[in-house]
Amino acid sequence: MSFFKKLKESISQKTESVTNKFKEGLTKTRTAFVERVEELILRRKKIDEAFYEELEEILIGADVGVNTVMTLIDELRVEVKKRKIEDASELQPVLSEKLTGLLKGDEDNKLNMAPSGLTVILFVGVNGVGKTTTIGKLAHKFKSEGKKVLMAAGDTFRAGAIEQLEVWGQRVGVDVIKQSSGADPAAVMYDAVQAAKQRGVDVLLCDTAGRLQNKTNLMDELNKIFRVIQREVPNAPHEVLLVLDATTGQNALSQAKLFGEKSGVSGLVLTKLDGTAKGGIVIAIRNELQLPVKLVGLGEKMDDLQEFDSEQFVHALFAGLIQSAEGEETES
Numbered sequence: 001m002s003f004f005k006k007l008k009e010s011i012s013q014k015t016e017s018v019t020n021k022f023k024e025g026l027t028k029t030r031t032a033f034v035e036r037v038e039e040l041i042l043r044r045k046k047i048d049e050a051f052y053e054e055l056e057e058i059l060i061g062a063d064v065g066v067n068t069v070m071t072l073i074d075e076l077r078v079e080v081k082k083r084k085i086e087d088a089s090e091l092q093p094v095l096s097e098k099l100t101g102l103l104k105g106d107e108d109n110k111l112n113m114a115p116s117g118l119t120v121i122l123f124v125g126v127n128g129v130g131k132t133t134t135i136g137k138l139a140h141k142f143k144s145e146g147k148k149v150l151m152a153a154g155d156t157f158r159a160g161a162i163e164q165l166e167v168w169g170q171r172v173g174v175d176v177i178k179q180s181s182g183a184d185p186a187a188v189m190y191d192a193v194q195a196a197k198q199r200g201v202d203v204l205l206c207d208t209a210g211r212l213q214n215k216t217n218l219m220d221e222l223n224k225i226f227r228v229i230q231r232e233v234p235n236a237p238h239e240v241l242l243v244l245d246a247t248t249g250q251n252a253l254s255q256a257k258l259f260g261e262k263s264g265v266s267g268l269v270l271t272k273l274d275g276t277a278k279g280g281i282v283i284a285i286r287n288e289l290q291l292p293v294k295l296v297g298l299g300e301k302m303d304d305l306q307e308f309d310s311e312q313f314v315h316a317l318f319a320g321l322i323q324s325a326e327g328e329e330t331e332s
């Protein structure tokens with residue numbers, strides 16, 4: 001069975017609404033990236049050096065990342081030789097196949113949850129990337145699955161951060177444990193864990209401060225939070241999710257490298273994918289870091305957070321290309 005048929009079959013088993021959410025959320029990337037590739041293929045017709053150069057430019061423009069693009073182009077060259085492809089139109093399926101390969105990993109993209117009892121999830125990331133919004137959306141998701149949820153306002157540094165989390169708490173009907181602005185975040189976490197245990201909570205979602213200008217202090221603060229949580233709940237935190245703003249492209253990759261090294265990050269959340277044409281950053285991150293993308297933000301509303309699924313992602317991105325490749329297959 002061909003790659004496209006397999007891809008389509010596995011996807012058709014999943015819910016249509018999830019597919020549509022990905023499709024909608026990736027519209028800007030699809031226009032800037034996939035449609036430009038299609039245009040290039042139609043215009044150049046032959047695969048030569050000039051073709052590869054233009055393809056390289058398009059991929060880099062979509063923030064796939066220079067290193068990843070080089071790997072991809074090298075792999076394409078090998079495949080083109082092996083399959084004796086001359087016509088650019090025959091490259092579409094090979095390109096989609098290679099990109100899917102880059103996105104797929106052996107590791108699990110699902111959130112790690114405690115087998116029983118309390119699960120603690122810590123959110124880290126610089127200011128403005130969408131941490132609070134992500135926590136609110138995830139609280140809503142867990143609540144609608146019937147779980148008991150609590151949030152901890154651990155960003156006691158940024159003015160308004162506690163109130164912002166409280167607004168989300170009211171919106172989704174989840175309590176927020178807080179202290180006053182400027183309080184020790186580790187003390188907030190201690191209170192939150194105690195409250196979670198007393199109330200029989202399933203999931204505790206913890207916000208943290210995101211200032212970058214004072215890196216050493218931030219890392220010390222995170223370490224202190226870790227120690228408190230670890231002492232109070234065995235095997236916690238179950239996830240440390242680094243939230244990254246997809247619209248910042250390569251900056252997001254640098255932040256992931258910086259935070260990933262120092263703060264025990266276990267997975268990534270990519271927000272604002274709907275607001276960028278640079279969705280290729282997902283491919284760069286997947287290829288250049290050893291960290292799985294666990295969640296993606298595809299809008300500002302409560303239910304605009306999706307578990308990341310590489311097949312759904314590729315399907316949404318290459319919707320047009322997959323159709324044309326299927327068409328060719330049926331004809332032959």
Ligand SMILES: Nc1nc2c(ncn2[C@@H]2O[C@H](COP(=O)(O)OP(=O)(O)OP(=O)(O)O)[C@@H](O)[C@H]2O)c(=O)[nH]1
Nearest residue numbers: 127128129130131132133210271272297298299300
């Ligand atoms: N379009 C879109 N907007 C988003 C998404 N996620 C967050 N936002 C918006 O991004 C802005 C910043 O989000 P916040 O949640 O305030 O960011 P934050 O990381 O908590 O900021 P700090 O509290 O300063 O660390 C808000 O206007 C959100 O509505 C998303 O997936 N898509």
